[in-house]
Amino acid sequence: MQSQKSDLTSAFVLLKCSKRTHNDCRQIRDALIDQIGNIQEAYTTDAEINNEKWCVAATALIDAQDANKFKKSLWKVKTGGSKPITVDNFELLVNNQ
Numbered sequence: 001m002q003s004q005k006s007d008l009t010s011a012f013v014l015l016k017c018s019k020r021t022h023n024d025c026r027q028i029r030d031a032l033i034d035q036i037g038n039i040q041e042a043y044t045t046d047a048e049i050n051n052e053k054w055c056v057a058a059t060a061l062i063d064a065q066d067a068n069k070f071k072k073s074l075w076k077v078k079t080g081g082s083k084p085i086t087v088d089n090f091e092l093l094v095n096n097q
Contacts, residue, residue, distance in 0.1 A: 007065055008061045009062060009095050010059065010095045011070070011093060011095065012092075013042075013059075013091070013093075014047065015091075019085055025055035027079045027085055029042050030079075031079045031085070032077050035076070036060070038060040039060050041058060042058035043057060052089070052091075064094070071090075
């Protein structure tokens with residue numbers, strides 16, 4: 001019996017939300033988990049890399065052939081309510097091994 005080759009690969013996401021202050025970014029973290037099915041783990045963070053501050057970090061399994069589709073879905077993440085919080089910026093690091 002042949003097994004089908006999996007094109008899933010691990011990815012790491014750094015995300016910055018549209019809030020002015022990032023002292024509590026649980027809402028966008030939760031929206032990320034709820035709206036993106038590939039997320040394995042997500043947590044709030046206060047990371048700064050190359051003078052860019054990030055408020056959410058996550059790991060995901062994504063289809064290596066559909067990385068651009070995954071990126072487009074990240075831009076669409078937003079919270080509910082009268083003043084939704086959206087994604088201001090993100091960085092996607094994909095394992096290409």
